[in-house]
Amino acid sequence: MESTTANPPEDRFKNLVAVLLAIVTVLIAIVTYLQSDAGSRDDAANRDTKRYTLEAFGKQVSGDSRVNFDYNSAYQAYYELDLLAEAARNVGDEAAAQRYTALRDNMTELSPMLKPPYFDPATDQLNVAKYEADTYLVEITALRERFVAAQGVKDAWDSKANTYIVHLTLLAVSLFLYGLAVTISGRTTRWIFSGVGTVVAVVATGWAAAVFLQPVEDLRACQTTDGIAAIDAYAQGVGLAYQNELEQGIASFDKALACEPNYVNALVERGNANMARGNYEAAIADFEKARAAGNNNASVAGDLAWAYYLLGRFDQATNMNRQALQSDPNELWIQYDLGLSLLAAGKTDEAKTEYQAGMDLAAKQVAAAKAAGQETSSGLWWGLEDAANGLDDLLTVIETGEGQPARDKLSNPEAMSAAATELSTRLKSLAVALEYTGQPPAGTLTATIGPFTFAQTVLNDNGEVVDYAPADSFPYGTDEVAVLFDYEGMQDGQEVLFKVYVDGEEDPSWRVAEPWSLGASGAAEKLISFAYSNTQVLRPGVYTVELYVNSHFAQSGNFVVEGVE
Amino acid sequence: MIAVVTVIGAGVACRAAIASSNASDADFNGLVAAINAEEAAIVNAVTTYQHYHAYTTYLRYNELGNIAAEETLPEMARLKREAWGLALGLQYSFFPPRYLNPDGTYDTQRELDESWAEQEQQKDLQPEPHFAAADLARLKTSLLTGALIVFAVAFWFFTLAQAINNRLKYLMVTGGFGFTFIGLFMFGLVEALL
Numbered sequence: 001m002e003s004t005t006a007n008p009p010e011d012r013f014k015n016l017v018a019v020l021l022a023i024v025t026v027l028i029a030i031v032t033y034l035q036s037d038a039g040s041r042d043d044a045a046n047r048d049t050k051r052y053t054l055e056a057f058g059k060q061v062s063g064d065s066r067v068n069f070d071y072n073s074a075y076q077a078y079y080e081l082d083l084l085a086e087a088a089r090n091v092g093d094e095a096a097a098q099r100y101t102a103l104r105d106n107m108t109e110l111s112p113m114l115k116p117p118y119f120d121p122a123t124d125q126l127n128v129a130k131y132e133a134d135t136y137l138v139e140i141t142a143l144r145e146r147f148v149a150a151q152g153v154k155d156a157w158d159s160k161a162n163t164y165i166v167h168l169t170l171l172a173v174s175l176f177l178y179g180l181a182v183t184i185s186g187r188t189t190r191w192i193f194s195g196v197g198t199v200v201a202v203v204a205t206g207w208a209a210a211v212f213l214q215p216v217e218d219l220r221a222c223q224t225t226d227g228i229a230a231i232d233a234y235a236q237g238v239g240l241a242y243q244n245e246l247e248q249g250i251a252s253f254d255k256a257l258a259c260e261p262n263y264v265n266a267l268v269e270r271g272n273a274n275m276a277r278g279n280y281e282a283a284i285a286d287f288e289k290a291r292a293a294g295n296n297n298a299s300v301a302g303d304l305a306w307a308y309y310l311l312g313r314f315d316q317a318t319n320m321n322r323q324a325l326q327s328d329p330n331e332l333w334i335q336y337d338l339g340l341s342l343l344a345a346g347k348t349d350e351a352k353t354e355y356q357a358g359m360d361l362a363a364k365q366v367a368a369a370k371a372a373g374q375e376t377s378s379g380l381w382w383g384l385e386d387a388a389n390g391l392d393d394l395l396t397v398i399e400t401g402e403g404q405p406a407r408d409k410l411s412n413p414e415a416m417s418a419a420a421t422e423l424s425t426r427l428k429s430l431a432v433a434l435e436y437t438g439q440p441p442a443g444t445l446t447a448t449i450g451p452f453t454f455a456q457t458v459l460n461d462n463g464e465v466v467d468y469a470p471a472d473s474f475p476y477g478t479d480e481v482a483v484l485f486d487y488e489g490m491q492d493g494q495e496v497l498f499k500v501y502v503d504g505e506e507d508p509s510w511r512v513a514e515p516w517s518l519g520a521s522g523a524a525e526k527l528i529s530f531a532y533s534n535t536q537v538l539r540p541g542v543y544t545v546e547l548y549v550n551s552h553f554a555q556s557g558n559f560v561v562e563g564v565e
Numbered sequence: 566m567i568a569v570v571t572v573i574g575a576g577v578a579c580r581a582a583i584a585s586s587n588a589s590d591a592d593f594n595g596l597v598a599a600i601n602a603e604e605a606a607i608v609n610a611v612t613t614y615q616h617y618h619a620y621t622t623y624l625r626y627n628e629l630g631n632i633a634a635e636e637t638l639p640e641m642a643r644l645k646r647e648a649w650g651l652a653l654g655l656q657y658s659f660f661p662p663r664y665l666n667p668d669g670t671y672d673t674q675r676e677l678d679e680s681w682a683e684q685e686q687q688k689d690l691q692p693e694p695h696f697a698a699a700d701l702a703r704l705k706t707s708l709l710t711g712a713l714i715v716f717a718v719a720f721w722f723f724t725l726a727q728a729i730n731n732r733l734k735y736l737m738v739t740g741g742f743g744f745t746f747i748g749l750f751m752f753g754l755v756e757a758l759l
Binding site (some may be wrong): 021032039057348455 | 588699
């Protein structure tokens with residue numbers, strides 16, 4: 001038998017390096033395979049993201065188109081004919097009423113939305129939210145979630161593929177060092193080169209193995225115990241929450257979360273559903289988990305801060321609002337929530353500073369939009385209104401003890417009450433001034449508007465108003481309420497604005513902006529009336545009427561229209 | 566043999582690269598088809614529901630005419646004529662009457678399906694076959710790259726055979742040939758099947 005030891009040391013070294021070169025070549029082939037596989041999966045996931053986006057977009061537009069027809073054509077036809085039937089019945093024309101009713105009933109064939117389970121002809125209750133959810137909302141929600149999941153998978157495989165390229169580069173370096181080692185005559189130097197080459201190859205191989213063992217999680221593959229995909233369970237939850245079926249929605253989110261406990265969107269939506277149910281502790285737990293799982297969205301942080309505020313955890317609310325504003329300093333509603341949490345904590349001066357910062361920001365945003373010839377985002381008006389509502393709700397808690405946060409959690413309610421009233425007035429005035437003039441309100445209010453009195457008009461046989469019957473509450477069926485007030489210090493030509501809110505939300509159809517023409521002082525009347533129609537009445541709810549003079553909040557008052565007994 | 570294995574490996578790598586390129590092309594074609602499909606679905610839905618909207622107005626007038634026809638009052642005769650006249654006008658100008666069913670209802674599904682079929686004759690609306698082809702090409706790439714490992718092992722055996730001077734080198738040569746043939750078989754099988 002021949003022995004390899006018979007070879008001179010030079011040959012032995014070259015043979016050893018040749019074997020090492022061959023081993024590294026095998027390793028390169030393996031890592032190339034892994035890189036190619038990761039690249040393929042990256043491409044496939046990338047393609048899926050585009051596909052899901054396209055499908056979601058298409059189904060959104062088609063679904064919207066369908067629902068728009070169902071509501072704005074089919075249901076509108078039904079509704080119009082129903083009103084005509086009612087109007088005919090109200091004037092005693094029963095024959096016409098029957099004709100319209102027959103015609104109306106024929107319209108129910110036009111759309112599945114006008115049939116159970118979406119429509120109950122006995123009560124005229126239409127569940128558009130359920131129809132939207134069933135028609136396209138759940139489907140596009142699932143597609144969007146699949147898009148997000150595919151994006152995550154794409155990123156993970158992309159990262160792996162790129163890292164394998166680094167490994168291949170290191171292995172190439174190793175080959176280069178081996179090549180150099182066989183060309184160098186110095187014994188020590190060639191051993192150093194081959195040794196370093198080996199170390200580089202070992203490091204690259206170990207690193208590649210670690211990357212290979214790193215799992216890539218795909219939410220799309222996660223199945224609930226019912227056998228449906230976690231994403232579909234989530235989408236169903238979103239659809240149910242959209243219909244205000246909060247408990248069922250939460251049950252669906254639970255299923256999705258049982259499959260993937262760190263499913264961030266499911267945590268956020270379950271948190272929102274818990275907030276809507278008034279279960280603030282559970283909402284906080286969900287939002288906190290969502291943030292711990294990687295959600296840094298300002299909106300989620302703002303919602304979490306709001307939940308803290310409602311439970312009287314004002315310091316946590318303040319901190320969370322500040323964190324949210326770090327993510328997005330332009331979110332006005334969070335800025336105002338920060339002021340509110342400071343106010344509730346008894347830090348009145350700090351609260352005023354934050355509210356002022358928010359008002360300055362709003363004015364700046366409006367000015368910037370005007371300068372660019374654009375309209376301001378509707379969110380700005382919503383933010384200002386929401387801020388004033390938050391202060392009004394706090395005042396209600398202080399005055400009545402009803403609502404959240406609990407009154408016993410508030411520090412120094414008396415001082416708080418004065419500051420809240422002042423800030424609410426300023427916010428309301430700012431909103432009106434920015435909307436109508438693009439500038440913060442100028443000057444101060446010089447007129448005095450007396451408290452509002454609400455009354456039903458008393459008519460004579462000729463339909464003329466002969467008296468008023470004051471009340472704070474009016475029965476269902478009321479079609480006209482008069483707002484009576486005294487005034488002093490007014491000037492003709494001043495811009496006067498009436499706004500009417502029903503259950504805290506403005507009904508813009510009642511908004512009236514007009515120049516004042518009733519002289520400096522006296523008594524005035526403003527009618528909230530459907531009396532011109534023989535079918536419409538004021539819908540039940542708490543009505544708030546506000547009056548502004550030259551954009552300055554001047555007076556407000558409330559009345560109630562009772563529900564059907 | 567080392568040189569032969571290297572050349573074969575280069576050839577297999579070339580085929581793997583071509584398969585990868587084919588996968589990208591198929592993905593692109595699939596996405597184009599998906600865009601076409603969504604565009605067709607959107608346009609068809611918007612058009613059909615515009616027609617259905619006109620049909621709704623038609624139905625109101627038609628039914629109003631029907632109800633008026635059942636009445637004996639003289640003013641109803643005029644109402645009947647006006648209502649049916651309007652319905653007829655709408656039918657000719659604002660929606661295709663051929664989708665009216667014999668019972669007077671409007672077949673939106675038929676209109677949507679016919680429009681889809683029409684579009685399908687003009688454009689590729691089926692992304693699925695392209696995506697399936699892309700997945701297949703990716704599998705081919707993966708398998709061919711896997712075959713490269715086999716050739717690399719063969720290369721290793723041949724290199725070892727060259728470095729060894731005892732009879733063990735024949736075993737190494739045999740191993741080298743064995744892996745070369747396995748690699749070639751894999752390559753042939755993949756090319757034949759995919």
